[in-house]
Every structure is written in structure tokens, then in C-alpha cells.
Amino acid sequence: MLGNLKELYCLLTGQQRRQLLSLQVLVVLMAFAEVAGVVAIGPFMAMVGDISRLQGDGLLAQAYLLSGASSPNQFLFWCGIAVLGILALAAAVSMYTVWRLSLYGHQLGAELSIRLYNHYMRQPWLFHSAGSSADLTNKIVQECNRITDALISPLMQMNAKIGVALCMILVIVLLNPLVALVGVCLFLGAYLLLYRTVRQRLDDHGDTISATQQLRFKLMAEGFGGIKDVLLTDRQPVFINRFESASRRYGRAKGLTKALSQAPRYAMELVAYGAVILLVLYLLASHHGQLGTILPLLSVYALAGFKLLPALQQIYASVSIMRGNLAAFDALRMDLYASREEETAPPTLDTGPRPTLVPRQAVELCHVTFRYRPESAPALHDVSLRIPAHKVIGLVGASGSGKSTAIDLLLGLITPEQGELRVDGEPLAGPRRRAWQNSLGFVPQAIFLADASIRENIAFGLPPEQIDEARVRRAARMAHLDELLIHLPDGLETRVGERGIQLSGGQRQRIGIARALYDDAEVLILDEATSALDGITEKLVMDAIHDFSGKKTIIMIAHRLATVRQCDAIYMMEAGRIVDHGTYDELVERNSTFQRMARHS
């Protein structure tokens, strides 16, 4: 466990480590303050037990003389006030330290989740297409919370309590080394024995919490995301049963981890009562039954015990909670390492002109081979295609033939294993890739609608105050959204997405097309962008897109050949290869597969 905590410490930024070290100073201060409070009560109780101590030449008597108090009772009163003052100061220091520790722990947890969100948001498309968003959400929300609540916070509390416990033990050692030795052996031995007994169980429960939590997130994402299929196939019981079983195991593992950290307290209290009885008997025997001399000692022991026992309990509880949640750190370890080098400050959105790379001659895929996994067959095999600037190019082929993969390569979202993407003869790399992507307008097969207004969905990702109204209206008009907007009382302000109105597939696609047109991109890439539109609307939208012919470079995938009929050239794909290309008429004339596709479209 110590190795894991050390690793977590190494993963902190320089500033976070410095803050942690400065907090250690406060922790030591808190421990001293608490000890001072305990030690101060000893002499006070000595005077209460035997006021005659203020006579003679002892330390207390000298203090009484120096104070100038008019009577022993007045001196006692002011001593009481002083002890209260010290206790109040100790309480204030403790409160401040606990406050800072708590803030630090939770801010650190928040920063870890920012770091992970930042890291995942910067991952390439392949990372996201291969993974699950539910898993990422779980890591950012739940596992980060576990690291905050069940690793960092207990660690902070444990640090503070170790300081207090050590000082208290020191006080007892100074008073009576034998009592200290017996007490420390008794309690430390008991807690160590307990910890060794429950350690393996805590590990197992930690793993169960991680696994069931991940499963719960997955079931929620799948259940709600595919609710239509679930309702139709009457599979709710399958989802509910799996969720119920995962939740029950999760609740049990969490409960047991907490119980294992808290419940032993009562057994330890029993040990403590036994120890107090033993101590009283021992003190009575060693001081020949004189209660007056025992009382001050006993009050210091009592107060030290009063601080020490909860401190020991807190240390044990912290250690067991941390042990039971180390799995959260295991789940995030690799991602935290990977995100260490990245900038964590939120990048500012550059509203100035962005560099663009507008093709003047052609965009080309040159002998491109690509596979999704090293062991899988190539999704694209030695593909070469040329898209002359300001022309409209269609890409057709059977499902799974590699059209979307080719589009992802053209978008610069994935990089070829062999061959290259060239714009005007120059390979696309480094800053040219960003500039190229700035010049693209893309309409995917499935349009993601944010839970926001139609306006915000068209200017997707921009803060509302930066949205250009005129551009939104122009894009909406070109995508033939007007006929939808006039039926909506709130027009562009109408909320869509999860909590908004439900749109048809075609209406969603038109929002997607308007989104691609918002930036007035020089290159438009449409992946089955009009598949859900009715014939008439599709024709209107395609006419609007073909109006750009000669002005913009347009690449479109379509299953319906009518959609690509007007294209300047059509590339046909089959099993990851380009098998033919030409105009619609040429292909209909010579290619039998194309003829079949034309007959069935």
C-alpha cells in the first residue's frame, strides 16, 4: 500500500507536492497544540487536588508568588482561564488545519478529474472509437471521487492523527515510560493484528467496488442509450436483474469496507476501559493509595488517552478505507501517468482567424493502407484516390467496404499505416493537419445533438455569446431547416437533445448539415448525410450542396446512387480497395456491380 501511495504522490504536480508539504507543517503544529492543551491541564489539576502546593518552594508556589495574585483561589481562577486559552488555541489550530486538509484533498480530487477529462478529450479518434464513453465517465466521476474521498482525504486525516498520536505517546513516555510502553504495545498490537486479519478482505472488496461500479455505469449507458430496443424486445428484466445484482454487490462491498474500518472501534474501547482500570490500580498501588497525588497524573493520562484513542482509531480507519479503495488508483494509474505531461490549464478558445489549408489543386490518398488493430486485416488496402479541388466526388460501395475509414483518413482523424494523405501534393503532417481540419465541414452518419437550442447545436461547441446569428440563419436556410423552424414557436431557440423536443432522423440530419455549413468550410465531407431525408428534401438539400460546385471541394458517401448522380467523379470501393472510378454515366455503362447498384437504388 505504501508503494501505491508513494506512486500517487509522484503523480502530483510540483505545486501540489509543495502544498502537501506545507500542510505537513500545519499538521505538526496541530499535534503540538493538542499536546500543549493536554500538558497544561496537569499542573492545574495538581492545584485543584492539593491547593497547599501553592505554599512552600515548588514550581507552582513560585509561579503563584510571581503572579501577584491576592489569594490561591484567584490564582487558580486565572490558571483555569489560561488552560482554557491554551485549549482554545489548540482547537483553533486544529480547526484551521482540518479545514485546509479537507480543502486540499477535495481540490486535488477535482484537479485529478480535470486532468483526466483533459487527457481523454485530447485522445485521437481511434481511442474513442475503440473504448466506451461509460467507462471514461466512470473513471472521471466515480474513480476520481474514490481517490478523493477514500485515498487522499483519509491520508490527510491519518497524517494529522499520526502527528497527534506521536506527541501524545511522547507525553506519556515522559510521564512514565513503563505505562507508555505497555499502552503502546497493547493498542498498536491490537490494531496491527486487526489490520492483518482484514487486509485481504479489504483488497477483495475494493476490487468488487471497482468492477461493479464499472458494470453499473455500462448498464445505465446501454439501458438508457438503447431503450427503444430494450422496450421492443422486452429485455428490461435482463437489464434490471443485472443492475440489481451489480448494485447489491457494490453496496455490500462498500458497506463492508466501511464496517471493517469503523466497527472495531467498540472492541478497542473495551481494551481501553480495561487499560484504564489497570492504570488506576497501578497508580493507586505505586502512590500508596493517595488520590491527591494520583489525580493530576490521572487527568493527564485521561486527556492523553482521550486524544490518543480516537487518533489511533482514525489512523486504523484511514488505513482500512485506503486499502479498500486502492483499486480506484489501480484503475486510473496508467491514465494518470499518461496525463502527467499534459497541460492542465483549460485552453482558451481562440476567437481570432484560424489557419486554414484550402486545396487549390487536389486532395489525394496515395497508396494508403490502414488497419484498426495490428492483428486485423487491413480496412483499406493500397487505396489511391484523387479529389480535384472544387469538384464533387462520390464514394460508393457495399457496407463494410471501407468508405467511412477512407473518410476518417481524409478528415485527418486517423493516420495511415502506409501511404499518405496529400493536399496540393504536400503530405499532411504537424500544423498542416490542424489547418486542414479547420477547412473542413463534416456531416457524420449519426448526428450527435447536444442538450441545447437549435442555434447552439448549429454552432456546436461555441459558447452562446460567440455565436454568429447571421451565419446560423444562413446555414439553417441552406440545410432547409426553415420549414421546421416556422413550426416551432421558439424557432432557433427551441431546445433539442435529451431534454428538448424529439426530432426525426431527417430533421437531425439537417441540423448536422447546417452545422457543417456554419463555418462556411471550403471542403465539405458528407458521410451518408442525407440517408434519412425523404426524396424531395434530399433533392433540395443536394441541390443546395451542388450549388457549391466549382466553389468548394465536396466528398460524399452515399448508398443511394441518385445522391451521387451529379458528382463529377465517383469512386467505387470493395473490400477495402478502390475497384473503379468515373462519372455516373461511365460507371453505369461499364461496371456490372454499379449497374446492379443503380438498378436497386
Ligand SMILES: Nc1ncnc2c1ncn2[C@@H]1O[C@H](COP(=O)(O)OP(=O)(O)OP(=O)(O)O)[C@@H](O)[C@H]1O
Ligand atoms: N473502430 C473500428 N475498430 C475496428 N474495426 C473497424 C472500426 N471501424 C470500422 N472497422 C472495420 O473496418 C472495415 C470498414 O469499415 P467502414 O466503416 O469503413 O465501412 P463502410 O464502407 O463505411 O461501411 P458502412 O457503409 O456500413 O458505413 C469493416 O470491416 C469494419 O468492421
